[in-house]
Amino acid sequence: MSEPMDFLLLVRGxxxxxxxxxxxxxxVLRLFEIFSLGRGVNLAEPRGREFGPGMRTILTRNVxxxxxxxxxxxxxxxxxLFHIGLLISLLLFVPHIELFKETFGFGWPGLATxxxxxxxVITIIALLAALWHRASNPVMRRITRAEDWLxxxxxxxxMLTGYLAYHRMVDPYPLILGLHLLSVxxxxxxxxxTKLMHTFTLFIARWYNGAMNGYRGVQS
Amino acid sequence: MSQATIEKGINAFxxxxxxxxxxxxxxxxxxxxxxxxCLFYTETGDPKYTPIHKLEPLRRVWEQEYTLTGKIKKxxxxxxxxxxxxLSEWQELxxxxxxxxxxxxxxxxxxxxIAYMVRKAREGMVASGNAPxxxxxxxxxxxxxxxxxxxxxxSLQAQIRHIEADTGLTIPIDVEGAEYMALxxxxxxxxxxxxxxxxxKIFAHAGISWTLCSTAFEATNSGIQIGSSDIARExxxxxxxxxxxxxxxxxxSPECGHAxxxxxxxxxxxxxxxxxxxxxxxxxxxxxxxxSGRIRTEGLERECMxxxxxxxxxxxxxxxxxxxxxxxxxxxNFVELEEHGKWGWCCGGGGGVSSNEExxxxxxxxxxxxxxxxxxxxxxxxxxxxxxxxxxxxEGFEGYRVEMPILGLTELVADHLxxxxxxxxxxxxx
Numbered sequence: 001m002s003e004p005m006d007f008l009l010l011v012r013g014x015x016x017x018x019x020x021x022x023x024x025x026x027x028v029l030r031l032f033e034i035f036s037l038g039r040g041v042n043l044a045e046p047r048g049r050e051f052g053p054g055m056r057t058i059l060t061r062n063v064x065x066x067x068x069x070x071x072x073x074x075x076x077x078x079x080x081l082f083h084i085g086l087l088i089s090l091l092l093f094v095p096h097i098e099l100f101k102e103t104f105g106f107g108w109p110g111l112a113t114x115x116x117x118x119x120x121v122i123t124i125i126a127l128l129a130a131l132w133h134r135a136s137n138p139v140m141r142r143i144t145r146a147e148d149w150l151x152x153x154x155x156x157x158x159m160l161t162g163y164l165a166y167h168r169m170v171d172p173y174p175l176i177l178g179l180h181l182l183s184v185x186x187x188x189x190x191x192x193x194t195k196l197m198h199t200f201t202l203f204i205a206r207w208y209n210g211a212m213n214g215y216r217g218v219q220s
Numbered sequence: 221m222s223q224a225t226i227e228k229g230i231n232a233f234x235x236x237x238x239x240x241x242x243x244x245x246x247x248x249x250x251x252x253x254x255x256x257x258c259l260f261y262t263e264t265g266d267p268k269y270t271p272i273h274k275l276e277p278l279r280r281v282w283e284q285e286y287t288l289t290g291k292i293k294k295x296x297x298x299x300x301x302x303x304x305x306x307l308s309e310w311q312e313l314x315x316x317x318x319x320x321x322x323x324x325x326x327x328x329x330x331x332x333x334i335a336y337m338v339r340k341a342r343e344g345m346v347a348s349g350n351a352p353x354x355x356x357x358x359x360x361x362x363x364x365x366x367x368x369x370x371x372x373x374x375s376l377q378a379q380i381r382h383i384e385a386d387t388g389l390t391i392p393i394d395v396e397g398a399e400y401m402a403l404x405x406x407x408x409x410x411x412x413x414x415x416x417x418x419x420x421k422i423f424a425h426a427g428i429s430w431t432l433c434s435t436a437f438e439a440t441n442s443g444i445q446i447g448s449s450d451i452a453r454e455x456x457x458x459x460x461x462x463x464x465x466x467x468x469x470x471x472x473s474p475e476c477g478h479a480x481x482x483x484x485x486x487x488x489x490x491x492x493x494x495x496x497x498x499x500x501x502x503x504x505x506x507x508x509x510x511x512s513g514r515i516r517t518e519g520l521e522r523e524c525m526x527x528x529x530x531x532x533x534x535x536x537x538x539x540x541x542x543x544x545x546x547x548x549x550x551x552x553n554f555v556e557l558e559e560h561g562k563w564g565w566c567c568g569g570g571g572g573v574s575s576n577e578e579x580x581x582x583x584x585x586x587x588x589x590x591x592x593x594x595x596x597x598x599x600x601x602x603x604x605x606x607x608x609x610x611x612x613x614x615e616g617f618e619g620y621r622v623e624m625p626i627l628g629l630t631e632l633v634a635d636h637l638x639x640x641x642x643x644x645x646x647x648x649x650x
Contacts, residue, residue, distance in 0.1 A: 033287060034242040043488035045498070047538050061331050064253070067559055068327045071256040079251065079329070139252035142267035148250050193289040198330055201246040206331030208240040213325075213333075216485060217538030218562055220326055220333075 008178035011185065019185035026192025027200065034204065046215050053214025054207035060219075061206050075137075078130050085123030089159065092116060120163050127156050147194055154190050157183035226304045229348020233281040233302070236340035244337060245282050247330040248272055254324035254334055259565055259589040260317040260582065271324035271334045274313040277302045278341040307350040314341055315352050316579035317586075321531035321566035335536070342447020351446050354576040359442040359451050366458070368442045368575065369406035373434055376404075379413045389420040394466065395431035400505075401468040401497075402430055403439030403459065403483070405476040407607035415475065415607070418634035422506065425637045426514040430472075436462030439474050441482035445572030452482065453490040459483060463497045470498035472505055475605040475630060477532025478570060484537065501533070502630055503605055507542035510549055517636035520552035526599035527554070527629070528590070528613065529564035530606035543605055546629055550636045557597050565589050569612030587616035594624065605629045 064076050090096060094110035101107035110116070131152055134140045161180035163169075170176035190196060213220035254271040255261040261269040280302050283290035293299045322335035345351050358368035365372060380391045392398065400423075408415040423430050436458045443452025463471050473480040484499045509515040527547055533539040540561050547554045559565060568586040573579050590613065594602060602624055604610050610626050617624060 029288060030246065034239055034246060037237060037239040037242050037286065039239045040489065043492070043494050044485045045488075045494070057331060061329055064329065065327055065563065067563070068253060068256050071262070072253060075251050075253055134250075137252065138265075139255045139261070139267040139270050140250060143250045143252060143270055143273050145250070151249075195246075195249050198247040198249050201243050202330040204243040205240075205247040208243055209325065209328075209331040209333045212240070212336065213535075216536065218535060218540070220535075220562075 004175040047217035050211035054211035057210025082126035088119035224349030232347035233344035319570035398431035433462035439479035477530035
């Protein structure tokens, strides 16, 4: 029993600190990489503004255009399910909030565990569906690179191990909890250097899209 | 132009990469939704036409040159270089199968402006010598002769004589101090000269002082289509010089969509300074004249008519409401296409595709999207505001044996002007 416990202590302590440090420095570095490239001044006389339309596009891109949705509903439905399920599992699971409170001194109310449990199951199923969709849809297959599979795995492992740990499906418990933490650390370390960065950069991308179009008087 | 090489191509890609491009590539999660917005994919079902895939060369250069991970991977030989061979393979993807219509830019869930990046990627294609021959020839003619179709001033003057004889109106050339300087597209001069006649009638009716410019009558910009800022700048500079020489208050872009984006949105950035004159699209001007009561029309077209939005006018230009106001002024049975305005589908011939012979077969297939959309509308006639769209759709109709007349919106407005005598005699109904 001492070995799994030592493992858990390691991933809870040093492991987590290292992963979090890489995550924070990495994200800052990546954002710097993007913004340092700059953008030329637009000398054309504007027809509309940039800021407002940019902010609007950040919001409106959460909802697909109905015609495009009808052409490819699966991508949208799977995407919604796993993103929402993931956020519920991550942010509204009471033990996660407790951990956050311990570290930062403040927290927020969580959801009843059966609800989070259901969300986790939906997320896991949606992620498996996403994997199947990526492997079978010809367009996705054409544009998928090794990184896409890696990113999928990095997202799936914390969900799977978290689910196994919560339901005590692996014995000894410290082992599976340690594996859960390790998978989260893997996610944190990979995050800044892979497409996981879209979590942050999509706001930048959407803003640029909305702003550049807004300048020409088009709400994109 | 100096000798094109792969090194120059890579450098051109590097120069084009800015913060938006980096944000876009960082955000792509390979979801493939952009394919569903692209008529080259929807009509062929071939996944290679997925818009974001067309940008793979630019993405590689971004990753290898502007990200830490890419640089490390490159150091260990874990990256694939962008080669001449790759770019020649991508020619079909970046030119034949992309009109830069920007529909994909409207649907990307993470907000990537893919068309913005295709425009940029083409700079690298030109610098590396991988632009298609048809588009290259058009650019060469534009620089040497002044028109991508090789239309010279003498050809314009010959057309003007015919139009003056038909309309009894004078088409002014090089009138210093005129309020407006009108630009034309070669296709209007050669295929649809009735546009020029329409302008003359409308301006005479509204009492507007205008002129053409002998040194800058061509508005289309092959430099923008092929992706050469050097060529694009030279062509814009001719217009700027002409407008400043004639001391006009504003330059009127012709209907042609990409000509409008060229002079209105890219122009000042290409020449590196703000213009001393305004740039206005002909439909915007007509709509202003309508609103202020300076043009008065009579009679309405009874037939069911629909309107095709040129992509460069709506998604890329922002001229969305004006054509609708004008359609309602002269038709009584105007129906919108199901996806219209900023959601319109491209004719398939923009962005240089129509001057690229190698793309002809693909363009024909892709046109099915527009054809089906038009048929579903139940309209008897189609109105548009771009000579290139119009010609592409006429050819498409020919190929698919569709019987549907296509009209230019400016001429349609001109046909309905209240005659000077004020006889109130409505024009012949269609």
